[in-house]
Amino acid sequence: MKQLYTKIHKDSTSNARLGTVTLDHGVVNTPAFMPVGTNGTVKGIYHERVKKIGYNLILGNTYHLYLRPGVEVLDSFGGLHNFSNWKGNILTDSGGFQVFSLSNLRKIKEGGVHFKSHIDGSKHVFTPKKVIDIQKSIGSDICMVLDVCTPPGIPYNAAKEAMNTTHAWAKQAKEYGDQLEGFKGNMFGIVQGNFYKDLRKESAEYISSLDFPGIAIGGLSVGEEKSVFYDFLAHTTEFVDDTKPRYVMGIGSPDYILAAVENGIDLFDCVLATRMARNGAVFTDDGVITLKKAIHKFDHSPLQEGCQCTACQKYSRAYMHHMVKTGEMLGGMMATEHNLTYLYNFMEKIRNAIKEDRFTQFKKDYLERFYSKGN
Amino acid sequence: MKQLYTKIHKDSTSNARLGTVTLDHGVVNTPAFMPVGTNGTVKGIYHERVKKIGYNLILGNTYHLYLRPGVEVLDSFGGLHNFSNWKGNILTDSGGFQVFSLSNLRKIKEGGVHFKSHIDGSKHVFTPKKVIDIQKSIGSDICMVLDVCTPPGIPYNAAKEAMNTTHAWAKQAKEYGDQLEGFKGNMFGIVQGNFYKDLRKESAEYISSLDFPGIAIGGLSVGEEKSVFYDFLAHTTEFVDDTKPRYVMGIGSPDYILAAVENGIDLFDCVLATRMARNGAVFTDDGVITLKKAIHKFDHSPLQEGCQCTACQKYSRAYMHHMVKTGEMLGGMMATEHNLTYLYNFMEKIRNAIKEDRFTQFKKDYLERFYSKGN
Numbered sequence: 001m002k003q004l005y006t007k008i009h010k011d012s013t014s015n016a017r018l019g020t021v022t023l024d025h026g027v028v029n030t031p032a033f034m035p036v037g038t039n040g041t042v043k044g045i046y047h048e049r050v051k052k053i054g055y056n057l058i059l060g061n062t063y064h065l066y067l068r069p070g071v072e073v074l075d076s077f078g079g080l081h082n083f084s085n086w087k088g089n090i091l092t093d094s095g096g097f098q099v100f101s102l103s104n105l106r107k108i109k110e111g112g113v114h115f116k117s118h119i120d121g122s123k124h125v126f127t128p129k130k131v132i133d134i135q136k137s138i139g140s141d142i143c144m145v146l147d148v149c150t151p152p153g154i155p156y157n158a159a160k161e162a163m164n165t166t167h168a169w170a171k172q173a174k175e176y177g178d179q180l181e182g183f184k185g186n187m188f189g190i191v192q193g194n195f196y197k198d199l200r201k202e203s204a205e206y207i208s209s210l211d212f213p214g215i216a217i218g219g220l221s222v223g224e225e226k227s228v229f230y231d232f233l234a235h236t237t238e239f240v241d242d243t244k245p246r247y248v249m250g251i252g253s254p255d256y257i258l259a260a261v262e263n264g265i266d267l268f269d270c271v272l273a274t275r276m277a278r279n280g281a282v283f284t285d286d287g288v289i290t291l292k293k294a295i296h297k298f299d300h301s302p303l304q305e306g307c308q309c310t311a312c313q314k315y316s317r318a319y320m321h322h323m324v325k326t327g328e329m330l331g332g333m334m335a336t337e338h339n340l341t342y343l344y345n346f347m348e349k350i351r352n353a354i355k356e357d358r359f360t361q362f363k364k365d366y367l368e369r370f371y372s373k374g375n
Numbered sequence: 376m377k378q379l380y381t382k383i384h385k386d387s388t389s390n391a392r393l394g395t396v397t398l399d400h401g402v403v404n405t406p407a408f409m410p411v412g413t414n415g416t417v418k419g420i421y422h423e424r425v426k427k428i429g430y431n432l433i434l435g436n437t438y439h440l441y442l443r444p445g446v447e448v449l450d451s452f453g454g455l456h457n458f459s460n461w462k463g464n465i466l467t468d469s470g471g472f473q474v475f476s477l478s479n480l481r482k483i484k485e486g487g488v489h490f491k492s493h494i495d496g497s498k499h500v501f502t503p504k505k506v507i508d509i510q511k512s513i514g515s516d517i518c519m520v521l522d523v524c525t526p527p528g529i530p531y532n533a534a535k536e537a538m539n540t541t542h543a544w545a546k547q548a549k550e551y552g553d554q555l556e557g558f559k560g561n562m563f564g565i566v567q568g569n570f571y572k573d574l575r576k577e578s579a580e581y582i583s584s585l586d587f588p589g590i591a592i593g594g595l596s597v598g599e600e601k602s603v604f605y606d607f608l609a610h611t612t613e614f615v616d617d618t619k620p621r622y623v624m625g626i627g628s629p630d631y632i633l634a635a636v637e638n639g640i641d642l643f644d645c646v647l648a649t650r651m652a653r654n655g656a657v658f659t660d661d662g663v664i665t666l667k668k669a670i671h672k673f674d675h676s677p678l679q680e681g682c683q684c685t686a687c688q689k690y691s692r693a694y695m696h697h698m699v700k701t702g703e704m705l706g707g708m709m710a711t712e713h714n715l716t717y718l719y720n721f722m723e724k725i726r727n728a729i730k731e732d733r734f735t736q737f738k739k740d741y742l743e744r745f746y747s748k749g750n
Contacts, residue, residue: 041698041705046685069672069697076673077693085689278704297444298451310421314460318452322444323416329653329704330416 004186004213005030005245005266011353013360015237015264018351021214021245023141024184025081025089026056030245030266031350033257033343034059034091036274039068040084043274044336047086053309053337054344056088057141059269062134063098066124067117071137079139091269094131094144094190097218097249101149108148108165128169129176136183143185144216145173150194152224159194163203166192174210188214188247195228197235204239214245217265221250230259237263254283254346254370258363261350273343277335280324282311283342285366287373289317291335296321309341310334379561379588380405380620380641386728388735390612390639393726396589396620398516399559400456400464401431405620405641406725408632408718409434409466411649414443415459418649419704419711422461428684428712429719431463432516434644437509438473441499442492446512454514466644469506469519469565472593472624476524483523483540503544504551511558518560519591520548525569527599534569538578541567549585563589563622570603572610579614589620592640596625605634612638629658629721629745633738636725648718652710655699657686658717660741662748664692666710671696684716685709 009018021028035042035050038061042050050058060080069083077083080090096113099106103115112127128146135143146169148162170189177187189207193199207215217236220229233248240246245266251257252270260268273283280291284304289296299317307313311320311334323331353362384393396403410417410425413436417425425433435455444458452458455465471488474481478490487502503521510518521544523537545564552562564582568574582590592611595604608623615621620641626632627645635643648658655666659679664671674692682688686695686709698706728737 039697039701039703040694041703044704044708046705046708048685064701068701069693073673073693073697077675077691083691083694083697085694298448300452310423316452316458318444318448319415319458319460322414322448322458326414326439326443328414328416329419329707330421332704333419333421333708 002186002213003243005243009355011359012357014262016261016350016354016359017264017266018354019245019266021057021266023057023089023186025087025141028057028089029351031261031347031354032057032267033252033347034267034269035340036061036269036271037084037086038064038271040065040080042336042340044278044332045274045340047084049337050340051088053341055340057091057267058086058088060090060092060138060140061095061098062092062131062138062144063095063102065092065138066095066134067119071134074137074139079137081139089141090138091142091267092135092138092140092144093249094146095126095134096144096147096190097149099126108162110165113146113148128173132173132177132180132183132185132187135185136180140185142188142214144188145170145190147190147192147218149219149222150192151222152195152228154194156196156199159196159199162194163192163199166190167203167206170207170210174212186213188212188216190216190218191236191240192219193236194219195224195232197232200232200236201239204236208239208241208244212244214247215240216247216249218249220248221256226255229256233259233265234263237265252343255367257346258350258367261354262359262363273339274336277339278332280331280335282320282335282338283346285369287370291317291320291324291331293321303338304342307338307341307345309338311338312341377561377588378618380618384730386734387732389637391636391725391729391734392639392641393729394620394641396432396641398432398464398561400462400516403432403464404726406636406722406729407432407642408627408722409642409644410715411436411644411646412459412461413439413646415440415455417711417715419653419707420649420715422459424712425715426463428716430715432466432642433461433463435465435467435513435515436470436473437467437506437513437519438470438477440467440513441470441509442494446509449512449514454512456514464516465513466517466642467510467513467515467519468624469521470501470509471519471522471565472524474501483537485540488521488523503548507548507552507555507558507560507562510560511555515560517563517589519563520545520565522565522567522593524594524597525567526597527570527603529569531571531574534571534574537569538567538574541565542578542581545582545585549587561588563587563591565591565593566611566615567594568611569594570599570607572607575607575611576614579611583614583616583619587619589622590615591622591624593624595623596631601630604631608634608640609638612640627718630742632721633725633742636729637734637738648714649711652714653707655706655710657695657710657713658721660744662745666692666695666699666706668696678713679717682713682716682720684713686713
């Protein structure tokens with residue numbers, strides 16, 4: 001098994017760690033945020049611009065790509081890198097979470113999960129092997145095993161059953177991948193266990209024992225309270241093999257990112273930055289700005305001093321306000337570029353803070369300012 | 376009065392002419408197509424990319440910009456060039472056509488036109504002087520006088536009355552502009568006359584007599600039959616001063632552009648290219664392609680061989696099909712870039728054909744191929 005993760009430095013004030021994840025399409029500096037490109041495009045932005053910001057690892061959704069354009073199209077292009085002209089790395093999820101959150105029907109049987117497409121209601125089955133085959137067609141640099149995601153509040157026995165199925169599937173997927181000809185993806189196992197501490201520990205230890213090249217923590221940020229998220233993130237990470245890259249799924253706001261980093265997480269993804277942007281909301285050091293508000297109408301200042309994105313380099317808040325008020329595409333396009341640039345810079349600052357053993361202070365200062373205006 | 380137009384060459388096979396229009400933000404090679412940037416943005420594309428394609432003259436809509444962001448905002452930025460970070464030239468219409476086509480109520484009185492905003496129903500008045508003031512605030516390189524646009528099929532007397540009002544307003548606007556301090560816009564008169572040949576002749580001659588630096592032909596392409604458009608375009612242009620740049624409003628499909636050029640028109644604008652793009656339809660030499668059609672699903676070829684746009688250089692028809700099917704913004708963004716690139720290249724070919732005295736043959740060959748597949 002390849003060793004993907006190299007630790008460069010551990011922050012002396014927290015569990016935050018600086019490192020790299022070495023993949024076929026370039027080395028990723030961690031902790032890293034991954035923009036989400038569900039359908040083979042990060043919404044509202046050209047791939048060349050995503051790369052120019054500095055990102056070299058983005059996420060694709062197996063569930064979506066399987067339904068459209070479909071495996072046959074991807075195969076005919078030799079994978080998603082070619083099809084979508086993305087030169088960096090691609091991580092794909094297993095589809096387990098989308099089946100849980102999007103599809104009209106989900107029936108988990110021993111062999112796999114039966115579901116209906118959210119697009120046309122057609123029936124499909126995902127098995128641990130099938131989602132690896134799909135991700136092989138996608139050509140993912142990092143792929144995920146099929147898991148069973150569960151909402152907060154379910155009984156212990158149901159959580160345990162879902163975890164056990166997740167474990168059985170993880171083992172099947174690992175064995176299948178190990179002997180699958182031409183398969184180059186680095187497979188990550190996924191820790192589940194709902195919101196039960198003993199299950200989380202058991203799952204973290206079991207998934208760690210399967211010798212995956214990386215480990216994801218699933219089933220968090222699914223609607224639970226923030227304090228519960230923090231608690232279970234810290235508790236789970238403690239038992240996850242720390243020689244591997246560690247990935248928490250669905251984390252994208254500064255407070256959650258800082259919490260993840262603090263606990264030694266290396267990778268995270270979220271649609272928040274790009275979705276917010278399309279709704280006219282942008283990140284700044286002083287909190288989130290809602291561009292449609294009249295307060296911006298005459299404001300000549302940029303969204304964020306020092307940001308290198310097009311909106312900040314060439315436009316005012318007043319122009320961005322005008323774009324959002326008139327419903328112009330350029331508003332969403334520039335806000336997307338801004339939010340992704342902002343998060344990239346944010347991660348750079350985090351990496352520097354870790355390097356200089358001042359992550360805890362950085363986190364405190366950052367959040368104090370971010371929330372100071374009541375955002 | 377500044378001489379804006381320089382004739383370089385007249386095609387020996389038609390009335391097509393090659394020339395330049397010299398403006399404060401650069402020299403425009405004509406005949407030229409102008410992309411439409413209604414609200415201070417060409418929909419779905421960054422200004423820097425519009426410029427990179429080669430365009431240095433775009434259109435803004437006075438009616439829209441007056442309503443949003445409003446004159447006060449534009450004044451605070453010293454005009455639309457600064458506000459929208461567009462380094463090229465800007466032509467603005469007078470708002471007369473938008474009041475005609477968009478607003479909920481239009482009452483033409485001697486002094487001006489009363490209308491209700493299509494956004495919030497608020498009441499407004501445009502007068503010949505006021506629309507010049509607004510265009511001064513916009514900082515237009517070319518501005519239009521207020522006119523009265525009429526639909527096909529109205530009685531002779533109504534057409535004549537609208538024309539007479541248009542003429543009176545043109546004279547007022549010209550006199551106002553001539554003494555308006557700090558006003559640098561080049562004001563174009565607008566020919567009206569509906570679909571009555573004697574009125575068209577009278578209007579063309581009258582507007583030509585007022586010594587505007589350029590002349591627009593309005594009231595065409597407003598719902599009339601194609602043959603009627605061709606007929607009236609040729610008939611009207613005949614009487615328009617040929618030492619000035621000549622502009623036909625609302626022309627953007629290859630057949631209409633070729634007809635306009637053939638008659639010696641230098642400038643035209645239309646939302647067609649960008650609107651089509653957002654609906655997943657793109658120009659090719661073999662006609663318009665509807666990207667959502669299943670025929671493109673596995674097609675590895677570019678939209679148009681030889682095109683320099685991002686879609687054609689880096690993506691397949693299959694990817695563009697996928698973007699349109701999944702409703703991704705990037706589909707509209709890339710199709711917009713493509714259509715504008717396509718039309719820019721098309722105009723380059725037209726200019727070369729004029730230079731080499733083969734415009735008539737070029738037109739014939741182009742249209743034959745464009746319509747050969749039944750588009």
